[in-house]
Amino acid sequence: MQRLDLTFSQPAMNLALDEALLEQAEANDWNFDTDGGELIRFWEPETHFVVLGRSSVVADEVNLNYCQARAIPVFRRVSGGATILTGPGCLMYAVRLSYKLRPKLRMLDQAHQFVMGQMKAAIGKLGSDVHIAGTSDLVYQNKKVSGNSLRCRRGGLIYHGTLICDLDLKLIADCLKQPARQPEYRQGRDHRAFLTQLPFSTETLKEAIAKQFQAVDKILDCPMGLCERLAREKYQLNSWNLAR
16 A cells, blocks of 8 residues: 655645545546555644535534634535544544455445554554444544544545544534534533543654555655646635535
């Protein structure tokens, strides 16, 4: 598996790149010279911003007036799941996986189990016990530290998420409303009671996860043109970000 460490200063570009990596593989029919096109990407936001799930409703999940008053922008990702706040102190990752190499991942439960199992193992090897809860959450000391989602195409998928290391948890509670749909293990807790931080730096987590996925640094054909077009025509537009 290849590894890509790439963070843009613009949030829209970071979100666009995840989709561009998936569409690059799909356009290429997942035919790559190395590792079947599988890769893991890491990035770390430089500023705070909200990211809606593909079908999330802004009014239901975001305290929009609060965000706008504090110049915290709101974006929408290509995958499903609930709304998050990300920013400095979060490690974001995306794994591109091929159905040619891993046909079982066509079943969504298998895709969740595979990636979450790898993440759990990587963090466990650092000495902290985390477990999987809900559909695709990682839990540490009975509190959520990672939310994840995926986007599937004909030949494979992109599975991406966030790991909380040193994020301002109060800001999450200020920016996001209590979600209407909650996993049973949440037990009605508000954001500040439900979320916590992993006791590792983003760099330590990054290296542990890359090792678990057997990802090595290689020169990667990064689809910059497609990324820039998606950012310009989609992720920078209110017609996409605030459509619902």
